[in-house]
Amino acid sequence: MKKHVYLFAYFLIFLNITTYAQASLLQAGPMVGYSEMVEVALWVQTTKPAKVKFMYWETAAPQQKRSTEEVTTTQEKAFTALVKADQLQPGKKYTYELYINGNSVKRPYPLQFQSQTLWQWRSDPPEFTFAMGSCAYINEPEVDRPGKPYGSGYEIFTTIHQQKPDFMLWMGDNTYLREVDWNTRSGILHRYTHTRATKELQPLLGSIHHYATWDDHDFGPDNADRSFWNKEITKEAFKLFWANPNYASGEKEGIYGTFQWNDVQFFLLDNRYYKTPNHNFLGKRTLLGADQLQWLIDALIFSKATFKFIVIGNQVINPTKLEDSYTFYPEEKEELLKAIRQANIPGVVFLDGDRHHSVLMKMDREGTYPLYDLTVSPLTAGVAKPWPEEDLSLMVPNTMFIEHNFALLSVKGPRTDRVLTIRLMNDKGTEVWSKEIKASELK
Known part of the structure; x- marks a missing residue:
């Protein structure tokens, strides 16, 4: 015995x-990536x-x-694996x-x-909630700048997880490449790995679906543009570490694409790969590039979504000519806004990050509906006030917030009367402000 x-x-x-x-x-x-009706990505x-x-x-x-x-898993792919529950x-x-x-x-x-619901021809679209945020700096003292750490407040990831959104939308600067990283593939993959392994992030990764675009810091150096010499490597790293459902440019260039959740469509834009350097005024200046801009316009016209969220790393309608805002590229910005007006595209809302503060802006347009631009930043990086010379005339009153934060966006109501509710949350999960926008107001 x-x-x-x-x-x-x-x-x-x-x-x-x-x-x-x-x-x-x-x-x-593990991380949960995109969700479709019969397939989900697991990483x-x-x-x-x-x-x-x-x-x-x-x-x-x-x-x-x-x-x-x-x-x-192999060293060639940074020991990552992306598989499908199909x-x-x-x-x-x-x-x-x-x-x-x-x-x-x-x-x-x-x-x-x-898995997403097959509601079409059967019922009203289900209500859902998603979280969004940008600028997640994770300290590594050995290679960070001396002095006070730039990253802090990692408990915000726990707070987001506790809200139980259907998915998380990462708005760019999802990791911060450093001087030690930019010039080598091993450095770039190390930075993505170091960020992704953050302890407080793991529960959020494991049970909330994730979608992402990038901005300058997860693409290259500060204010990086199309001239960045290792952009093919950072594009490779982005695709290894995120699980978006598609890339509209195929395997050629950039990381832009789209996904749908119920009756809402998201257009994930690439504001770096094609970007003219800020101070290059020789020839036509572009942020998205001709091919991406044409794809976006075509996709917006084709879309039947109630709300059409244009997701981009930098602000769009802020009228101040700030470096890395769309207003720094006025001709292309006007081309996009003109197309939205002339094609009578309803339901457009801009979502972005980058600024290290959060704010909602509203641009009224004569003869048509107003355009909203929601900026949400930062998650863990240092906070920053608007520049003293900024024109804040389009700011919705009482929406400026200069602390660590994220947003919860909910879409609910019957198919013919959908309502978007925006709730800005601080890092403890307390609501800072909220705003309702009816789909009927964006037609």
């Missing part, structure tokens, strides 16, 4: 050692080569488990589990995702 007890005890010890060994291979994640990063897969099951029916394909039913909630080298790796927080 004792022999069997000892053998069982040894087995448990072996099992614990094996489980710990596989958990030690986990660098970051993970290991510390060295390993076989990874996910088991998943409808939360209400745990006896019916399914598996993703098993893939091997045996889903629309409108369901799922629980999932990570396996490394054939062994389950438990996490001390829920691992969940959801």
